[in-house]
Amino acid sequence: MLKLMDEKQDSVTLVAVGGRLDGTGAPELEAHCSTLIADGNTRLVLDFGGVDYISSAGLRSLLVVAKQIKAAGGGLALCSLTAMVREVLEISGFDKILTVATDQTAALATLA
Amino acid sequence: MSLGKAFLERLQEGCAAGDGDYTYRFQQLAASALSHGSSALNLTHPELVARVHGEFVEAGTELISANTFDANAVCLGRYQLAEKVREINMKGVELALVHAGTQACVAGVVGPLGLTLNDDWDLDTYRDAFRGQISALLEAGAHVIQMQLFGNLAELRLALRVARELGGRDLPVITQAVFNDGGLLESGQNAAQMAESLIACGTDVVGVSGGRGIAGTLNAVKHMIKVTGQTPVAAYPNAGFPEDDNGQIVYVASPDYLADTANRMARLGVRLIGGCCGMSSEAIRAISVSLCTVRSRPLDAKNRATVPATPEMPSTILEPKAGGMLESLCFKHPIIAEIDPPPHLQVEATLNDVRTVVDSGADVISMAENPLASLKVGNIAMAALIMQQMNIQTVCHITCRDRNLLGLQSALMGAHLLGVRGLLAITGDPVPRQSGGGLGKGVFDVHSPGLVRLINQLNRGTTSTGKDLKQETEFSVGVAFNSSTRNMDGEILRLEKKLAEGANFIMTQPVFDVEHARRVLNITGKYGVRVFLGFFPLISARTALYLHNEVPGIQIPELMLERITAAPDAAMQRRIGVEQVTSLIDQLLPEMDGIYLISPHSRDRAAILSGLIQHIRSTQQESTYA
Numbered sequence: 001m002l003k004l005m006d007e008k009q010d011s012v013t014l015v016a017v018g019g020r021l022d023g024t025g026a027p028e029l030e031a032h033c034s035t036l037i038a039d040g041n042t043r044l045v046l047d048f049g050g051v052d053y054i055s056s057a058g059l060r061s062l063l064v065v066a067k068q069i070k071a072a073g074g075g076l077a078l079c080s081l082t083a084m085v086r087e088v089l090e091i092s093g094f095d096k097i098l099t100v101a102t103d104q105t106a107a108l109a110t111l112a
Numbered sequence: 113m114s115l116g117k118a119f120l121e122r123l124q125e126g127c128a129a130g131d132g133d134y135t136y137r138f139q140q141l142a143a144s145a146l147s148h149g150s151s152a153l154n155l156t157h158p159e160l161v162a163r164v165h166g167e168f169v170e171a172g173t174e175l176i177s178a179n180t181f182d183a184n185a186v187c188l189g190r191y192q193l194a195e196k197v198r199e200i201n202m203k204g205v206e207l208a209l210v211h212a213g214t215q216a217c218v219a220g221v222v223g224p225l226g227l228t229l230n231d232d233w234d235l236d237t238y239r240d241a242f243r244g245q246i247s248a249l250l251e252a253g254a255h256v257i258q259m260q261l262f263g264n265l266a267e268l269r270l271a272l273r274v275a276r277e278l279g280g281r282d283l284p285v286i287t288q289a290v291f292n293d294g295g296l297l298e299s300g301q302n303a304a305q306m307a308e309s310l311i312a313c314g315t316d317v318v319g320v321s322g323g324r325g326i327a328g329t330l331n332a333v334k335h336m337i338k339v340t341g342q343t344p345v346a347a348y349p350n351a352g353f354p355e356d357d358n359g360q361i362v363y364v365a366s367p368d369y370l371a372d373t374a375n376r377m378a379r380l381g382v383r384l385i386g387g388c389c390g391m392s393s394e395a396i397r398a399i400s401v402s403l404c405t406v407r408s409r410p411l412d413a414k415n416r417a418t419v420p421a422t423p424e425m426p427s428t429i430l431e432p433k434a435g436g437m438l439e440s441l442c443f444k445h446p447i448i449a450e451i452d453p454p455p456h457l458q459v460e461a462t463l464n465d466v467r468t469v470v471d472s473g474a475d476v477i478s479m480a481e482n483p484l485a486s487l488k489v490g491n492i493a494m495a496a497l498i499m500q501q502m503n504i505q506t507v508c509h510i511t512c513r514d515r516n517l518l519g520l521q522s523a524l525m526g527a528h529l530l531g532v533r534g535l536l537a538i539t540g541d542p543v544p545r546q547s548g549g550g551l552g553k554g555v556f557d558v559h560s561p562g563l564v565r566l567i568n569q570l571n572r573g574t575t576s577t578g579k580d581l582k583q584e585t586e587f588s589v590g591v592a593f594n595s596s597t598r599n600m601d602g603e604i605l606r607l608e609k610k611l612a613e614g615a616n617f618i619m620t621q622p623v624f625d626v627e628h629a630r631r632v633l634n635i636t637g638k639y640g641v642r643v644f645l646g647f648f649p650l651i652s653a654r655t656a657l658y659l660h661n662e663v664p665g666i667q668i669p670e671l672m673l674e675r676i677t678a679a680p681d682a683a684m685q686r687r688i689g690v691e692q693v694t695s696l697i698d699q700l701l702p703e704m705d706g707i708y709l710i711s712p713h714s715r716d717r718a719a720i721l722s723g724l725i726q727h728i729r730s731t732q733q734e735s736t737y738a
Contacts, residue, residue: 023232054234055232055233055234056227056231056234060229087266088235091266091270092229099608109604110605112601112605
């Protein structure tokens with residue numbers, strides 16, 4: 001079960017994600033973010049500090065969320081990646097197409 | 113000593129020939145047999161594999177590549193052969209060992225997995241695939257592990273780590289990557305960055321395979337070899353570019369041409385030369401013979417110091433240099449020296465200043481465009497004059513202030529034709545209102561991120577409206593980073609936008625103290641592009657106060673201001689300023705990868721920059737020989 005906790009910081013919604021972004025967790029993240037975006041929360045920071053596993057299913061969900069946010073004219077940033085998640089992003093090339101920040105403060109700054 | 117270790121020692125002493133393209137030869141001999149990929153032939157057509165090994169050994173190869181490039185669980189899984197990984201790899205090594213005899217060395221070849229987002233995978237998919245293949249290769253007796261044609265540095269590093277886990281530090285490992293037309297890996301790093309990263313991860317040999325034809329490989333190894341020190345470099349170029357000959361892919365580069373190129377590579381210091389796509393045994397034979405004529409110097413860390421800091425002065429006008437400016441700077445601590453154009457048409461003194469800093473060892477001359485919105489001679493024209501007279505690259509600052517989109521593109525096309533290859537894309541200081549309209553108004557059709565995007569469109573051969581330029585420009589695009597802004601978060605965001613648009617390098621505003629400089633390096637160093645840290649010799653109290661109080665983006669530490677303003681005369685102020693910047697550079701040199709020296713507003717600006725450049729070069733020499 002994926003843990004998702006939202007916090008509003010001005011116009012940015014910060015989502016703390018915890019657990020595994022696999023074939024089960026990834027659709028949960030996608031659905032959660034889709035609802036946020038549909039409700040007008042188009043500037044998202046996903047704090048991945050609690051994500052200890054990500055598969056290609058998780059990457060596909062991230063791509064879907066990124067596309068939805070782009071279509072809505074918003075912004076997306078990831079932060080606090082564990083070494084494992086960072087390596088997956090590098091191998092997939094996602095580190096080049098997504099905004100990745102070291103921590104929440106830096107991620108929020110990219111959406112300011 | 114194991115054959116693998118002996119082979120590594122052999123590479124320290126001279127250049128060896130590798131082998132060529134097995135799949136190309138299989139296609140010539142029995143294309144229909146390749147329905148399940150190349151490595152499955154080890155089981156289905158072992159006699160065919162053995163025959164091609166024999167051809168390459170007879171041609172003179174000293175490192176035989178087992179036919180195992182795609183023999184991992186992921187690639188074989190596409191043919192429902194995943195359960196045959198161990199068998200196919202072991203048979204592949206066995207077939208190579210038969211032909212190796214007691215002299216040649218056998219490499220277990222490992223290729224990338226080719227996974228995409230459409231596949232289901234995680235990090236363990238990579239680890240398990242490499243582990244399964246490499247353990248079988250080692251079990252079968254491969255002397256060396258040779259990783260080829262990787263485009264993603266993270267994947268290659270992971271494969272290297274797995275090889276080290278399984279084979280320990282004594283296992284000889286060769287890592288080779290493929291570069292795109294821009295001289296970059298698919299994951300964005302250039303040849304020097306890739307080599308430095310893999311050497312840090314413990315590769316024994318680093319190199320290039322496949323990719324941009326022969327010239328592209330030559331270009332990549334030229335850059336690579338400047339940072340590899342005692343680590344041997346391998347080059348396995350394609351045999352030129354493929355052509356479709358009535359449905360058959362053919363490579364037209366002749367063995368003689370390939371041998372000449374191999375000879376050039378060997379003389380550059382490359383230690384293992386084979387071939388990738390289209391490289392036949394005839395070509396390997398010619399290469400092997402050609403390498404016999406090369407007398408190699410022992411590889412030594414000091415070789416890094418023998419790379420000339422500046423090219424020799426030419427006696428005639430030079431052709432514009434091909435390739436982006438950054439491609440020629442893939443070594444440690446390249447120096448960009450800034451000499452701005454004059455505000456009048458008497459340019460000889462400026463050209464003399466440039467000549468002085470070039471003679472001192474500057475790698476690139478940077479020229480601002482009407483800095484602080486004060487009128488100067490056009491920097492593109494100055495760059496052309498400089499490049500006509502001196503063998504030096506230039507970076508022209510291009511502002512969004514002085515031209516509309518039409519003018520920008522027109523000027524950039526002209527700059528390309530004149531040989532300019534480096535640009536710094538900046539928004540530009542606004543025209544002061546007190547100019548009373550005498551200097552016009554700022555245009556700002558785009559801001560710096562948009563300018564970076566525009567330049568990259570030209571680099572892809574199209575204009576902002578999508579029209580075909582019939583040629584691609586070859587600009588390396590730099591962007592500025594202002595480290596003294598009050599809104600650092602906003603500045604970082606702007607930097608990231610510019611990098612997201614495709615900027616290739618960063619030039620920072622000057623730093624004046626170590627802690628500040630380290631913060632700047634910390635911020636800018638995480639993006640994987642080369643950072644040129646800015647330094648400005650504060651040689652007068654008046655300049656220090658002016659910059660601190662009036663110039664956007666520059667803040668001078670209080671202590672420094674107090675010291676220089678307390679100095680009794682101009683000579684003392686100058687001495688303090690030069691000492692301060694020299695000390696700063698000394699402290700930061702090990703942490704920097706590029707240096708950007710901005711000349712002070714002084715008649716002897718060239719002498720000051722020249723002194724700093726000579727100091728940096730001598731410090732580099734000392735650290736290299738230490």
